[in-house]
Amino acid sequence: MTSDPWAAEAIDLDRADPLARYRDLFVGTDSSAWLVYFDGNSLGRPPKATADRLSRFVTDEWGGRLIRGWDESWMDLPFEIGDAIGRWVIGAAPGQTVVGDSTTVLLYKLLRCAFDAQLAADPARVEIVVDRDEFPTDRYLVEGIAAERGGRVRWIDSAHTPGGSAGRAGAASSGRGDDHAMGVDADALAAVVGPETAVVLLSHVAYRSGYLTDAAALTRTAHDAGALVLWDLCHSAGSVPVEADAWGFDLAVGCTYKYLSGGPGSPAFAYVAARRQAFLRQPIQGWMGAADVFAMGPAYLPATGMRRFLSGTPPILGMLAMQDSLAMIAEAGVPAIRAKSIALTGFAVRVSDALLAPLGVEVASPRDAALRGGHVTLSHPAMRDVTALLWSRDVIPDYRDPGGLRIGLSPLSTSFLETLHGLHAVSVALREITGA
Numbered sequence: 300m301t302s303d304p305w306a307a308e309a310i311d312l313d314r315a316d317p318l319a320r321y322r323d324l325f326v327g328t329d330s331s332a333w334l335v336y337f338d339g340n341s342l343g344r345p346p347k348a349t350a351d352r353l354s355r356f357v358t359d360e361w362g363g364r365l366i367r368g369w370d371e372s373w374m375d376l377p378f379e380i381g382d383a384i385g386r387w388v389i390g391a392a393p394g395q396t397v398v399g400d401s402t403t404v405l406l407y408k409l410l411r412c413a414f415d416a417q418l419a420a421d422p423a424r425v426e427i428v429v430d431r432d433e434f435p436t437d438r439y440l441v442e443g444i445a446a447e448r449g450g451r452v453r454w455i456d457s458a459h460t461p462g463g464s465a466g467r468a469g470a471a472s473s474g475r476g477d478d479h480a481m482g483v484d485a486d487a488l489a490a491v492v493g494p495e496t497a498v499v500l501l502s503h504v505a506y507r508s509g510y511l512t513d514a515a516a517l518t519r520t521a522h523d524a525g526a527l528v529l530w531d532l533c534h535s536a537g538s539v540p541v542e543a544d545a546w547g548f549d550l551a552v553g554c555t556y557k558y559l560s561g562g563p564g565s566p567a568f569a570y571v572a573a574r575r576q577a578f579l580r581q582p583i584q585g586w587m588g589a590a591d592v593f594a595m596g597p598a599y600l601p602a603t604g605m606r607r608f609l610s611g612t613p614p615i616l617g618m619l620a621m622q623d624s625l626a627m628i629a630e631a632g633v634p635a636i637r638a639k640s641i642a643l644t645g646f647a648v649r650v651s652d653a654l655l656a657p658l659g660v661e662v663a664s665p666r667d668a669a670l671r672g673g674h675v676t677l678s679h680p681a682m683r684d685v686t687a688l689l690w691s692r693d694v695i696p697d698y699r700d701p702g703g704l705r706i707g708l709s710p711l712s713t714s715f716l717e718t719l720h721g722l723h724a725v726s727v728a729l730r731e732i733t734g735a
């Protein structure tokens with residue numbers, strides 16, 4: 300194996316990696332197990348510490364404290380973990396981040412209250428701006444809210460997937476692809492925002508191509524047009540630097556089961572800038588968001604601060620696990636995590652150029668690391684079948700139409716050698732399927 304120059308390089312990179320030791324802190328990474336995990340950007344591996352945390356919670360806290368647990372600690376947990384996410388992951392001062400419902404529900408709540416507030420202040424602002432290639436739940440929510448509130452959808456026509464549509468096939472040839480065509484940049488946004496824009500919903504890292512937007516610049520562009528911005532941080536939280544306060548964010552929502560390893564279905568976080576909180580009233584008026592929860596009063600009066608964005612009983616069990624990965628992120632620091640992420644994705648691109656390009660595979664993610672998030676999409680018409688074959692061989696990427704094999708390289712739990720093994724397996728599977 301070490302006669303392979305790529306293996307020698309991968310081993311050197313692992314040796315020099317200052318974050319290498321974190322991999323051992325995740326379940327299933329023992330070197331005897333040759334499973335390759337390329338999907339930590341969709342469902343992070345569990346930290347080993349989490350098994351113990353969950354079982355202790357059942358016996359000591361739930362079992363031991365019973366309903367006293369709410370008063371003693373659980374009521375504060377959504378805000379404590381929210382502030383930790385704010386501090387270590389998204390650059391938010393305390394009191395602006397809370398863990399709540401699913402990503403979809405939090406996006407709905409924030410998008411709707413932002414739209415309502417904008418429309419109330421200026422009846423001309425009826426448009427919600429969203430990218431036509433945005434993640435489905437985001438697009439569906441925008442269409443639903445526009446329909447429900449008499450608003451309008453304003454689409455951005457970016458092309459995140461060079462080679463994906465016949466008309467753009469030429470732009471896909473490797474080496475010359477236009478990185479900026481893979482996502483929404485400030486020019487594309489400036490072309491659609493104006494006096495009719497209420498809210499803009501944008502992903503910081505595009506789920507398909509991995510395109511990393513300049514969130515500070517896009518926020519300024521939207522603000523210059525008088526719009527509010529809701530940032531979807533699902534594919535950036537825990538992987539790339541986010542400075543919600545410094546970049547002037549209004550609102551943001553992010554997943555915790557991706558790079559934050561909160562476990563399947565763990566609840567999302569919401570960020571609302573302090574200066575916006577008092578102006579927004581979210582639509583799911585439940586008792587947990589009311590000013591005095593236990594007054595059980597006749598009418599809903601929203602709480603001050605982030606609690607007004609909650610609705611019902613917080614999903615405490617679901618927010619336990621993310622504390623272990625947050626502790627690792629706090630210790631390692633996002634700048635070091637980003638540095639490793641750039642090295643991992645850069646290595647994957649180089650290996651792909653050497654081993655997979657001759658088989659017709661194209662890199663459908665930005666080649667410029669400054670424009671690339673934590674995953675790399677490799678495109679080839681046979682990738683759907685390749686993915687199925689790889690899963691049966693314990694190599695686990697995911698597949699996104701059209702023809703995109705998505706390689707998610709979660710920086711704390713993925714090694715360079717693992718990355719190389721996985722790409723070798725892609726090469727073998729592709730040869731088998733195409734007969735090349």
Ligand SMILES: *Cc1c(COP(=O)(O)O)cnc(C)c1O
Nearest residue numbers: 401402403434436506531533554
């Ligand atoms: C993963 C993801 C979601 C998921 O939303 P859920 O409500 O957790 O299913 C939403 N938006 C983007 C951009 C995502 O990547």
